[in-house]
Amino acid sequence: MNHAREEILRRVRRALKRDADSVVDPDTARDTAYASERAPRPTWDEKRLQRFTERFEAAAGTWCRVSGPGDISGAAVDFLHGAGLGQKLQLAAHPMLDTLRWPDQFKVACVQRADPGLSVGLSIAEAAIAETGTLVFWSGPRAPATLAFLSEVHIAVLPLEWLVDHMEDVWTLLRKRDGFPPRALNLVTGPSRTADVEQTMQLGAHGPRRLHLILVG
Amino acid sequence: MRSDAHEFKTRARDALRDPQLREALGRARDGFVGKRQKSIDRFPDFDALRERGRRIKNHTLAHLDVYLERFERQVVAAGGTVHWALDEDQARQTVVSICRQAGACRVTKAKTMVGEEVGINAAIEAAGMEAIETDLGEYIIQLAKEPPSHIIAPAVHKTRQQISDLFRDHHHGGDAARALREVPELVDEARAVLRQKFLSADVGITGANFLVAETGSIVLVTNEGNADLTHTLPRVHIAIAGIEKLVPDLDDATDLLRLLGRSATGQDLSAYTTLVTGPRRSDDPDGPEQFHVVLLDNGRSRMLGNRFRDMLRCIRCGACMNHCPVYAAVGGHAYGWVYPGPMGSVLTPLFVGLERTRDLPNACTLNGRCLSVCPVKIPLPDLLRELRGEQNAQRLTPATTRYGLRLWGMFARRPRLYHGVARALVGLLGLLGRRRGRFRRLPLAGAWTSVRDLPAPQGQTFQSAWRAYQRRNER
Ligand code: SF4
Numbered sequence A: 001m002n003h004a005r006e007e008i009l010r011r012v013r014r015a016l017k018r019d020a021d022s023v024v025d026p027d028t029a030r031d032t033a034y035a036s037e038r039a040p041r042p043t044w045d046e047k048r049l050q051r052f053t054e055r056f057e058a059a060a061g062t063w064c065r066v067s068g069p070g071d072i073s074g075a076a077v078d079f080l081h082g083a084g085l086g087q088k089l090q091l092a093a094h095p096m097l098d099t100l101r102w103p104d105q106f107k108v109a110c111v112q113r114a115d116p117g118l119s120v121g122l123s124i125a126e127a128a129i130a131e132t133g134t135l136v137f138w139s140g141p142r143a144p145a146t147l148a149f150l151s152e153v154h155i156a157v158l159p160l161e162w163l164v165d166h167m168e169d170v171w172t173l174l175r176k177r178d179g180f181p182p183r184a185l186n187l188v189t190g191p192s193r194t195a196d197v198e199q200t201m202q203l204g205a206h207g208p209r210r211l212h213l214i215l216v217g
Numbered sequence B: 001m002r003s004d005a006h007e008f009k010t011r012a013r014d015a016l017r018d019p020q021l022r023e024a025l026g027r028a029r030d031g032f033v034g035k036r037q038k039s040i041d042r043f044p045d046f047d048a049l050r051e052r053g054r055r056i057k058n059h060t061l062a063h064l065d066v067y068l069e070r071f072e073r074q075v076v077a078a079g080g081t082v083h084w085a086l087d088e089d090q091a092r093q094t095v096v097s098i099c100r101q102a103g104a105c106r107v108t109k110a111k112t113m114v115g116e117e118v119g120i121n122a123a124i125e126a127a128g129m130e131a132i133e134t135d136l137g138e139y140i141i142q143l144a145k146e147p148p149s150h151i152i153a154p155a156v157h158k159t160r161q162q163i164s165d166l167f168r169d170h171h172h173g174g175d176a177a178r179a180l181r182e183v184p185e186l187v188d189e190a191r192a193v194l195r196q197k198f199l200s201a202d203v204g205i206t207g208a209n210f211l212v213a214e215t216g217s218i219v220l221v222t223n224e225g226n227a228d229l230t231h232t233l234p235r236v237h238i239a240i241a242g243i244e245k246l247v248p249d250l251d252d253a254t255d256l257l258r259l260l261g262r263s264a265t266g267q268d269l270s271a272y273t274t275l276v277t278g279p280r281r282s283d284d285p286d287g288p289e290q291f292h293v294v295l296l297d298n299g300r301s302r303m304l305g306n307r308f309r310d311m312l313r314c315i316r317c318g319a320c321m322n323h324c325p326v327y328a329a330v331g332g333h334a335y336g337w338v339y340p341g342p343m344g345s346v347l348t349p350l351f352v353g354l355e356r357t358r359d360l361p362n363a364c365t366l367n368g369r370c371l372s373v374c375p376v377k378i379p380l381p382d383l384l385r386e387l388r389g390e391q392n393a394q395r396l397t398p399a400t401t402r403y404g405l406r407l408w409g410m411f412a413r414r415p416r417l418y419h420g421v422a423r424a425l426v427g428l429l430g431l432l433g434r435r436r437g438r439f440r441r442l443p444l445a446g447a448w449t450s451v452r453d454l455p456a457p458q459g460q461t462f463q464s465a466w467r468a469y470q471r472r473n474e475r
Helices: A002-015 A026-035 A048-058 A069-082 A145-149 A167-175 B005-016 B019-041 B046-062 B064-077 B088-101 B113-118 B120-126 B136-143 B160-171 B183-200 B226-232 B250-265 B300-304 B309-313 B325-330 B341-352 B369-373 B380-393 B399-412 B415-432 B462-474
Strands: A062-066 A088-091 A107-110 A120-124 A127-129 A134-138 A153-159 A184-188 A210-216 B081-085 B106-109 B130-133 B203-206 B210-212 B217-222 B236-242 B272-276 B290-296
Touching: A002 B064, A002 B081, A002 B300, A026 B046, A048 A062, A062 A069, A069 A153, A069 A210, A120 A145, A127 A167, A134 A153, A134 A167, A145 A153, A145 A184, A145 B226, A167 A184, A167 B250, A184 B226, B005 B325, B005 B341, B019 B250, B019 B325, B046 B064, B046 B250, B046 B309, B064 B081, B064 B290, B081 B088, B088 B113, B088 B120, B088 B203, B088 B236, B088 B290, B106 B120, B106 B183, B106 B226, B113 B120, B113 B236, B113 B290, B120 B130, B130 B136, B136 B160, B136 B183, B160 B183, B183 B226, B203 B226, B210 B250, B217 B226, B217 B250, B226 B236, B226 B272, B300 B309, B309 B341, B325 B341, B341 B369, B341 B380, B369 B380, B380 B399, B399 B415, B415 B462
Parallel strands: A062 A210, A088 A107, A088 A120, A120 A153, A153 A210, B081 B290, B106 B130, B106 B203, B203 B236, B236 B290
Antiparallel strands: A127 A134, A134 A184, A184 B272, B210 B217, B217 B272
């Protein structure tokens, strides 16, 4: 389809009244057109964390807060117990989760790929956005994407210092990281949902039916 | 996809007589319009953001060649492949040959309007493979063997009863015991059926809401999470998108995402927004081995060079159809092709040809609501007017209309004459209709009086009444 490539580019250039060697500097033109001005963004009066939790709840997420990483397992156990979700759990292979201690009767497996038969998965978010109540997951060995999508219930963990105001702040933060962008960067705002039957909102369309967040710090 | 846009009038008439459709459309409009308004009330700067969206897209389109090449370089750097398709045919061939080379039997699909445009499902099935829609709405209409009737909610025209019936026939062999069922039960059933398809698919096909030149990423937006299962689980991922989907960088994509969620479903952000870049990395536990992007022209480069370039800003949010009184009355199928509502009435003639889509530009009251809600400020009413002019120039409008317009034009260019004649006519009609105050029948107005009476004018034109009013006030 090399011919198609040349032909499409030729047509585009003709439509723009340019030829292949016209010198164009889109970046300067972009600054003049709009990029030098700050884009309008949603603003709020509350504290960042309050905005985040308010939006997160509006998207049907539930959450709790613990003081340190050592308390993650306790919070997860309480949540599973309270929601009657059994004692089985799949974890991402993340250093923050390695040293956690779990009650003896709990079956906890550290996985690279979620087993669709097992219903609860736990993984760590790399960032979160207060503006929209959104969690950001970086797909890879430390956070397999299947945990966030094949689980019936997804438990996410977020260290509070990774919470930022706007989506642009996520890009600023992650652009600096090695390997950015990962194969999939998932911005998740609440559990899976659909309104395709008579406009009635129903949770748990294809992804998790519930999203529970453990805030750390 | 084949166009049935020439049947607009018949289809519209049928739609107006279909009580189930009326019920479904009424529910949908109230939902979409209300939710959008609520989300915008929370964001006072929304209009300024619309202007920003307009500029982002205008700038990108004015430098489209550069951004396309930049995007391609970044996709390749991330280990992916870019394919270019001039038309529907090439797009279908490209997709089918990638599926064949992968030895695919089963292909899962997340909703893609460009996929509908080129008729990807039929091509995959003709090649002996199974194509399964995974967006619940698309899945429902795939079972019903119908095209989508809305670009965001493809099954918006279906009632719960109709969906229950479809599931009974396709999942339960027509078992009569399965009557009308509740929404959670229907959603759960589709989830279970489609989960098996996800886990056994060889190729996943998605569209792309945006293509980011900075990183060579595609942005995918869903509420169900089906696009993510579609690109994460199979061995091969194909994304298919029009060349107008480019944006320069992630910050631009962010501005447009803020516009898209609010305009489409009244959400600040959809539940799942994903940036996909290349195939699985060496240490990745999941993701496809191959990542392909198919860039489709199919008439877009032509629009870039003519009066319809503005239409290429469209981010496919559906707000224009949600606010359109004509769409609300006749639904999406009347439009006869992939894109319904105001944006479809502009796009379909441009893609399919004016000849076979005569009614579309005229199925509009020019009330302007679509323009007032469009997140990238596309002047849809102006573009529709342009198309009408074009039709007239190509003599595609009926001769009576053309002569009528020419006659009217003659008067309209001579204001004194125009007002004089108008005064005389209005005076005459006022006199004739004085007794009843309305007309049951009137020559040349048969289309109006066949379904309702025409109120008789009061005997004075607005202009003369206004002048008289001003004179009174001056005294
Ligand atoms: S024309 Fe505007 S309102 Fe209509 S779908 Fe496109 S972006 Fe949305």
